[in-house]
Amino acid sequence: MPACHILTTMPGSILLESNASMAMAPLCVGASFVLQTSLERVLKMNSPVRKTVFVVALLLSVLWTSTSMAELKIERVKYGGWPNCVRMSNGTIELIATTDVGPRIIHFGFIGKDNEFFEDPKQLGKTNAEKWLAFGGHRLWLAPEAKPRSYHPDSKPVKAYQKDQSVQLIQPIETDNGIQKEMLITMAPSGSKVTVDHKLTNRNLWAVEVAPWALTVLAPGGRAIFPQESYSPHPDIPDFPDQKIDKKFYLPVRVMTLWSYTNLADPRWVFTRKYIVLKQDPKATNPQKLGLSNRQNWGAYLRNNHLFVKINPYQDGAIYPDHGCTFETFTNADMLELEGLGPLVKLAPNGGTTTYSEDWHLFDNVKADNTDKSLDASVLPKVKSILK
Helix, strand or coil, rough: CCCCCCCCCCCCCCCEEECCCCCEEEEECCEEEEHHHHHHHHHHHHHHHHHHHHHHHHHHHHHHHHHHHHCCCCEEEECCCCEEEEEEECCEEEEEEECCCCCCCEEEECCCCCCCEEEECCCCCCCCCCCCCCCEEEEEEEEECCCHHHHCCCCCCCEEECCCCCEEEEECCCCCCCCEEEEEEECCCCCCCCEEEEEEECCCCCCCCEEEEEEEEECCCCEEECCCCCCCCCCCCCCCCCCCCHHHHHHHCCEEEEECCCCCCCCCCCCCEEEEEEECCCCCCCCEEEECCCCCEEEEECCCCEEEEEECCCCCCCCCCCHHHHHEEECCCCCCEEEEECCCCCCCCCCEEEEEEEEEEECCCCCCCCCHHHHHHHHHHHHHCCCC
């Protein structure tokens, strides 16, 4: 199917433009077909039989495509004071990406339900800010964290292109660091899966060492859930007689990174044998943060019986930032962040790139407390159903 583009012809504006050259090419996913142009081409044909066959084929194509893909819609909407946003929906979930600022996904959730993402009401709708604004939602940063490098204000318009069932967002080159950020957002035609591909491009004349860092800022009142690595007893101290234990378990199986303000005695933390849980508390006065080398490849956020799951496959042999973290979490009184990180790489000058991809899934009617038994029964089966 030929690509259909959403182009920003002026700052923040969106134009639907089809590059279709065939008579049966759709304008875009979920939109009407360009029937008038197609029929005009058919009517110019000489053979009456060819005309009839072509018209029938055209109508069948329209019927098939509208039936099979009608649930996936990509459209321009106003949101949060920004006039030029892109909404993607498939009948179950919806997300909204901004083009007046970004690249950023400001809304994600079940259709007709609350936004799973945090929004800062004092910052929504603002543009061209001189200082970095949090806004809320999902954003792409540079790791390791540094100021001003990581805090470039993403408050200017981005280019937006529709490619089949995906939306690509491309920001201007960041003047603080010479890096250009991109997101490619793909929503499944049904269900709750979204894939977000993140890309960093080095536009400097020198090499830059960096890692892509995808921060999903979630609404208050929930709990982040991370799996512990699988248990094994000490090779010399078996749990039962004659137990065979791999000698690799003399060595550590994970990295846990703590910040200067991390307080593991804070009651928001819950450590069980199988899970690490961090509660978001609107009454909290101090932030908390923790990072993990997560070889179980997932992290989740449970709020109001909705389970948001982020998948980030661990790459053996890769070097990750912050002493080896693939997942991190941060919380304060306003929100909680579920953060995924890609490998640390040195980008070549004049166009060197790195990419990082993560999958999102959203489940309804999930209830669990902070015990292994409850999380095993309610959360783990959902996660196993989507892990590859």
